[in-house]
Amino acid sequence: xxxxxxxxxxxxxxxxxxxxxxxxxxxxxxxxxxxxxxxxxxxxxxxxxxxxxxxxxxxxxxxxxxxxxxxxxxxxxxxxxxxxxxxxxxxxxxxxxxxxxxxxxxxxxxxxxxxxxxxxxxxxxxxxxxxxxxxxxxxxxxxxxxxxxxxxxxxxxxxxxxxxxxxxxxxxxxxxxxxxxxxxxxxxxxxxxxxxxxxxxxxxxxxxxxxxxxxxxxxxxxxxxxxxxxxxxxxxxxxxxxxxxxxxxxxxxxxxxxxxxxxxxxxxxxxxxxxxxxxxxxxxxxxxxxxxxxxxxxxxxxxxxxxxxxxxxxxxxxxxxx
Numbered sequence: 001x002x003x004x005x006x007x008x009x010x011x012x013x014x015x016x017x018x019x020x021x022x023x024x025x026x027x028x029x030x031x032x033x034x035x036x037x038x039x040x041x042x043x044x045x046x047x048x049x050x051x052x053x054x055x056x057x058x059x060x061x062x063x064x065x066x067x068x069x070x071x072x073x074x075x076x077x078x079x080x081x082x083x084x085x086x087x088x089x090x091x092x093x094x095x096x097x098x099x100x101x102x103x104x105x106x107x108x109x110x111x112x113x114x115x116x117x118x119x120x121x122x123x124x125x126x127x128x129x130x131x132x133x134x135x136x137x138x139x140x141x142x143x144x145x146x147x148x149x150x151x152x153x154x155x156x157x158x159x160x161x162x163x164x165x166x167x168x169x170x171x172x173x174x175x176x177x178x179x180x181x182x183x184x185x186x187x188x189x190x191x192x193x194x195x196x197x198x199x200x201x202x203x204x205x206x207x208x209x210x211x212x213x214x215x216x217x218x219x220x221x222x223x224x225x226x227x228x229x230x231x232x233x234x235x236x237x238x239x240x241x242x243x244x245x246x247x248x249x250x251x252x253x254x255x256x257x258x259x260x261x262x263x264x265x266x267x268x269x270x271x272x273x274x275x276x277x278x279x280x281x282x283x284x285x286x287x288x289x290x291x292x293x294x295x296x297x298x299x300x301x302x303x304x305x306x307x308x309x310x311x312x313x314x315x316x317x318x319x320x321x322x
Contacts, residue, residue, distance in 0.1 A: 012047030080115035111138035144173035147182035170201030178207035204247035249280030
């Protein structure tokens with residue numbers, strides 16, 4: 001590809017591009033060393049007006065691939081170029097089904113780069129996402145994190161097993177929704193499978209741990225809300241979920257004390273079966289930490305009241321693992 005053409009595409013210089021095209025119509029067929037077309041470049045640098053001009057001049061250019069087997073839609077997804085994604089989808093919706101040499105869809109690329117607007121546009125446009133398990137999982141994690149319940153429902157309807165899948169840090173979609181306080185999404189997951197609340201990430205923390213660490217009282221209440229569950233789950237909830245310890249030995253009550261979350265602490269300490277004297281690996285209990293952090297004066301309970309009101313059922317070994 002001649003330098004002037006490459007520069008015009010990279011800069012979004014529509015006037016120069018049209019002049020070059022008028023002088024030589026074959027500029028649309030020129031490629032860079034990596035086999036990028038002018039539309040690849042316009043998409044990579046998010047130049048919608050130039051991309052529109054190029055597509056109008058040569059509509060079939062949208063399906064061309066470079067040496068990585070990527071179409072201009074892959075480039076637009078990587079750049080987060082929402083307007084160009086819309087342009088390409090309107091022109092050729094089937095582009096979203098094409099994968100590059102690394103077997104990556106445009107959806108997966110958009111999610112991996114954190115471009116939620118582009119990802120959700122692709123997810124909402126495609127009739128089904130079941131064909132793209134990697135892209136679907138990445139999109140599910142993003143949708144759960146940002147609270148897009150409709151996309152969560154769509155993906156779970158097509159691929160329910162993805163609800164239990166995790167990212168490289170061990171986070172499930174429910175972990176992310178819990179951390180960010182996305183109640184509607186959390187209700188969707190818990191309604192489908194309450195056992196998802198027992199999943200642990202790489203540091204041994206459940207979604208409830210993350211809700212406490214993020215100060216999400218409504219989420220904590222939601223996890224411990226009485227709802228229709230499998231017959232065996234209520235006993236698991238009362239013994240394991242509220243008393244499970246992470247890799248440091250911290251239960252949710254210990255974390256509430258560490259975070260100085262008085263409202264969450266008060267709520268948790270009132271739950272039957274809460275092991276208030278369970279120490280972490282540093283030998284500290286929730287009472288020790290709460291006294292250090294002086295949260296008792298602002299809460300409803302005093303250490304003496306906790307000792308008197310909450311039965312001690314400490315067992316050093318957590319009875320479940322995920």
